Amino acid sequence: MANLRDSNLTDYIADHPCVTCLNPMELDALLIVLLATKAGYTMPTDLNTLVDATVCLRCYTDTQLKQSLAAFLWEQNASQTTNAELLDQAKCLQCVDPQTMKVLYGYLLVLGLTPLDPT
Numbered sequence: 001m002a003n004l005r006d007s008n009l010t011d012y013i014a015d016h017p018c019v020t021c022l023n024p025m026e027l028d029a030l031l032i033v034l035l036a037t038k039a040g041y042t043m044p045t046d047l048n049t050l051v052d053a054t055v056c057l058r059c060y061t062d063t064q065l066k067q068s069l070a071a072f073l074w075e076q077n078a079s080q081t082t083n084a085e086l087l088d089q090a091k092c093l094q095c096v097d098p099q100t101m102k103v104l105y106g107y108l109l110v111l112g113l114t115p116l117d118p119t
Contacts, residue, residue, distance in 0.1 A: 012110075038113060 013019060022030060033043045041050060057065065078086060093101070 019027065019030070036043050036046065036050060057068065060068065074081075074086070093104075096104070
């Protein structure tokens with residue numbers, strides 16, 4: 001189980017209130033820098049490397065990008081699970097409003113990037 005401090009994302013905003021002053025482009029750029037750093041890249045030094053690594057994905061639609069991510073996560077976490085089994089697990093999400101889905105993405109991203117508590 002992940003560190004439960006992550007259960008309240010507003011705690012992080014309180015720790016770094018400057019994020020509330022960023023415009024959408026600056027916020028996206030900050031997220032890319034922080035995710036790149038987490039992945040072992042140094043920005044701006046490795047920007048061209050990252051851009052080159054993703055060149056084949058640039059013409060994907062938003063749906064295709066989500067499909068690619070879903071396929072990756074499926075392979076990493078549930079490769080022996082069928083589409084029907086996963087959709088059965090996901091059926092409760094079919095009625096969730098778009099804002100809640102965004103919140104779930106963010107929350108689960110935080111949990112996924114948080115080292116597991118060894119205790």
